[in-house]
Amino acid sequence: MSTSSNNDVSLTTEMPALGLGTWQNTDPEDCAAAVATALEMGYRHIDTAQAYGNEEDVGDGIARADVARDDVFLATKVWIDQLAADDVLASTEESLRKLGVDAVDLLYVHWPAGAYDPEETLGAFESLHESGLINRIGISNFQPEGVAEAVELTDAPIFANQIECHPLLPQEELRAHCADHNIEVVAYSPLARGEVFGVPELRSVAEKHGVSEAQVSLAWLREKGVTAIPKATSESHIRDNWESGSLGLDDEDVARIDGIDRRDRRVDPDFAPW
Numbered sequence: 001m002s003t004s005s006n007n008d009v010s011l012t013t014e015m016p017a018l019g020l021g022t023w024q025n026t027d028p029e030d031c032a033a034a035v036a037t038a039l040e041m042g043y044r045h046i047d048t049a050q051a052y053g054n055e056e057d058v059g060d061g062i063a064r065a066d067v068a069r070d071d072v073f074l075a076t077k078v079w080i081d082q083l084a085a086d087d088v089l090a091s092t093e094e095s096l097r098k099l100g101v102d103a104v105d106l107l108y109v110h111w112p113a114g115a116y117d118p119e120e121t122l123g124a125f126e127s128l129h130e131s132g133l134i135n136r137i138g139i140s141n142f143q144p145e146g147v148a149e150a151v152e153l154t155d156a157p158i159f160a161n162q163i164e165c166h167p168l169l170p171q172e173e174l175r176a177h178c179a180d181h182n183i184e185v186v187a188y189s190p191l192a193r194g195e196v197f198g199v200p201e202l203r204s205v206a207e208k209h210g211v212s213e214a215q216v217s218l219a220w221l222r223e224k225g226v227t228a229i230p231k232a233t234s235e236s237h238i239r240d241n242w243e244s245g246s247l248g249l250d251d252e253d254v255a256r257i258d259g260i261d262r263r264d265r266r267v268d269p270d271f272a273p274w
Helices: 026-041 055-064 083-100 118-130 142-154 170-182 201-209 213-223 235-246 252-260
Strands: 045-046 074-079 106-109 137-138 158-164 186-189
Touching: 026 045, 026 055, 026 235, 045 055, 045 170, 055 083, 074 137, 074 158, 083 118, 106 118, 106 158, 118 137, 118 142, 142 170, 158 170, 170 186, 170 235, 201 213, 201 252, 213 235, 213 252
Parallel strands: 045 074, 074 106, 106 137, 137 158, 158 186
Antiparallel strands: none
16 A cells, blocks of 8 residues: 555546445535545545535545545536636635645536636636646536537546436437547446336346345446446445445346336436536
């Protein structure tokens, strides 16, 4: 294990295919404890956002865990009212202060909405990248047109597009578009906010392997090359999600899940680009 200080971050830190999401984890102690528990269990990818109101608690959890900072892939997101150039810079510096780090591995434009101006916003992200405060530029909730525009406007690569993605919203077209641009897909709400439980196809695959529908959903995303960041607070849920890493789905399992005849988007604000 590295002995680097908690504020040092390696430029070569890879993004693990399973992370811990922290949306709605607003109790300071619960949030810090969940992050520390996950890291001690083996997670190395933590995702938060300015809008979650818990960056300081996430930072406390990272500091609490016996894991070197440069072994943790840390991501946060800039909210829609902070996307003017000066606000991007100022709010990101505030995020770093709250997280207790000198840089984050990945910074996302949370939504292409509000104060988002492609040239101005992404220009500010490039400035942060050039200054070493962020190691990778990300976008979130971008549709194909917005993805293509972001790629065109930035010299630094767009590393990832974080979107809602799960067996009830597989996002085939958007995933293919991102692949064409060498952009990673990161799935938020990978368990469809609990809707995956009780889906007959997922239940049958889960029973076949003696696991939960959550593990099946996460394993399916991994089969599709998608990174998942399920939110969890209890140790049992954090562990159940973690154990999905050892679940192997066969072709029949994947085909059964692919054949689910249901589409259910769980996140659909008025300002969404679709």
